Amino acid sequence: MKSTKIYEGSHQWIMFGRDEHKVDKIIDSNQYMVRTATRCLLLDPGGIEIFAAMLSEALHHAPLEQITDLFASHQDPDIISSLGLWDQTLIHAKLYAPTIWEGFIRHYGCESIEYVPIPDEGGTIKLDSVELRLIPAHYLHSSANFHVYDPQAKILMSGDVGAALEAAGAPIFVDKFDAHTEKMRYFHQRWMPSNRAKADWIERVRTLDIDIMAPQHGRMFKGDDVKRFLDWFDALPVGIAV
Ligand SMILES: [Fe+2]
Numbered sequence: 001m002k003s004t005k006i007y008e009g010s011h012q013w014i015m016f017g018r019d020e021h022k023v024d025k026i027i028d029s030n031q032y033m034v035r036t037a038t039r040c041l042l043l044d045p046g047g048i049e050i051f052a053a054m055l056s057e058a059l060h061h062a063p064l065e066q067i068t069d070l071f072a073s074h075q076d077p078d079i080i081s082s083l084g085l086w087d088q089t090l091i092h093a094k095l096y097a098p099t100i101w102e103g104f105i106r107h108y109g110c111e112s113i114e115y116v117p118i119p120d121e122g123g124t125i126k127l128d129s130v131e132l133r134l135i136p137a138h139y140l141h142s143s144a145n146f147h148v149y150d151p152q153a154k155i156l157m158s159g160d161v162g163a164a165l166e167a168a169g170a171p172i173f174v175d176k177f178d179a180h181t182e183k184m185r186y187f188h189q190r191w192m193p194s195n196r197a198k199a200d201w202i203e204r205v206r207t208l209d210i211d212i213m214a215p216q217h218g219r220m221f222k223g224d225d226v227k228r229f230l231d232w233f234d235a236l237p238v239g240i241a242v
């Protein structure tokens with residue numbers, strides 16, 4: 001597992017991914033950490049199979065007792081099936097995750113970690129002086145789904161939105177946007193069920209000032225590629241399985 005610092009200011013953002021030991025049939029995922037002076041939040045900490053790699057890489061950036069918070073954008077196994085192992089490792093941590101998924105996510109194991117339910121309208125996570133906004137992204141693709149926006153770092157962690165199915169070892173940022181759309185099209189058309197939800201999310205996200213859009217699979221988008229993504233997604237019909 002590799003880790004890359006993507007923002008360094010009064011606090012830090014670190015991206016984890018490109019795990020060379022990953023089994024081929026498992027979709028590659030990106031995990032993120034927001035690190036402040038005394039606390040760390042792990043965003044979509046990943047599947048049970050990457051727990052050991054993720055924990056050891058996270059410990060390069062923070063001591064165990066400072067990993068205080070977890071966030072799960074939705075209930076999928078690639079997002080949070082590692083919960084039962086984090087639960088035995090971070091016994092005083094909090095998990096922020098959608099309200100309606102609590103009864104389901106707890107099946108992964110959540111005895112000691114405190115489940116903090118996120119209401120449909122969203123909310124905030126405060127880490128020292130950093131305030132992160134939880135942006136509703138329902139039906140993109142899960143029926144209760146949130147993204148995390150950091151107004152200071154201007155980063156939007158966008159969960160499965162912006163995901164691409166990539167070969168192992170792909171670069172971490174999009175370089176040629178038009179070519180990249182071919183790696184995103186099928187995923188968005190098949191996994192995203194609702195054009196109306198998509199339009200609602202785009203309207204909300206266009207009001208945010210974003211330098212980096214950071215999805216849970218594939219490459220991140222930087223600068224003008226963020227707007228290019230929003231325009232591309234806007235024009236793409238989704239929910240095509242019917
Ligand atoms: Fe998902």
Ligand SMILES: [Fe+2]
Nearest residue numbers: 076078160216
């Ligand atoms: Fe995913």
